[in-house]
């Protein structure tokens with residue numbers, strides 16, 4: 001697939017699935033924007049990709065997804081340099097075993113895995129709209145099946161469980177995808193999400209060392225885990241498909257909650273309230 005002339009923004013590309021997604025899309029000729037909080041790590045990734053694709057066009061820009069101010073400032077810098085965005089991949093994610101807060105005082109998993117892509121996408125929508133046909137891809141997980149959205153305690157203030165918070169955030173990724181796809185119907189922007197597989201990445205570094213090493217032996221590689229994201233970003237086969245959840249490059253059925261339009265609308269409204277002061 002030739003992606004020459006396409007501007008592609010990938011969050012969380014300093015390791016794991018995002019890094020391999022960036023490598024593959026750069027090799028297809030896309031101009032890659034790599035927002036990162038750890039600039040040294042991002043430079044190492046860029047150097048590594050340049051080894052496999054010497055002509056890769058990669059620009060690193062600073063962005064801490066646990067901060068609304070940093071996301072807003074990143075978008076301002078991005079828009080000052082680029083007037084188009086053809087492919088937005090919301091890939092960054094984390095698991096926090098202990099409850100932590102973002103710079104805005106919001107529970108970290110909810111802030112980074114859901115509110116950050118929500119805000120980033122909203123702020124970039126006008127640029128994406130100028131770049132149609134365009135694609136938005138959100139990296140979710142099969143973990144979403146295990147939970148619902150706890151509107152009474154969405155930040156786990158009363159009771160926090162790291163896995164539950166992660167699963168809830170991945171469910172939020174699907175609800176966000178489906179609601180946004182409806183809003184963008186007929187605009188030439190498609191929005192899809194996916195499960196990448198169970199992939200041996202740093203995501204599982206929260207699990208203690210010997211066990212972590214052992215379970216990774218049974219997981220797929222980051223390159224394999226990036227395949228569905230790459231497919232959604234580049235394949236002509238998915239042109240015009242929107243609002244879907246993919247697994248192994250095929251449309252899959254997410255949980256009943258993930259398909260509930262009322263829950264999606266309620267989550268959207270709540271997410272708006274978190275970021276309203278920024279608009």
Ligand SMILES: NC(=O)c1ccc[n+]([C@@H]2O[C@H](COP(=O)([O-])OP(=O)(O)OC[C@H]3O[C@@H](n4cnc5c(N)ncnc54)[C@H](OP(=O)(O)O)[C@@H]3O)[C@@H](O)[C@H]2O)c1
Pocket residue numbers: 011012013014015016017018036037038041063064065066091092093094112139140141142195196197198199200201202203204
């Ligand atoms: N691995 C799996 O089995 C699996 C399964 C289902 C879904 N997923 C999803 O796949 C996506 C990618 O995860 P991965 O497995 O590739 O994990 P990973 O190797 O740990 O990569 C996570 C990426 O997110 C970035 N990130 C985390 N917090 C950030 C923040 N506050 N600001 C900016 N960047 C931040 C990390 O940047 P730093 O380098 O700065 O830490 C890193 O680049 C996630 O959304 C995850 O939920 C993974």
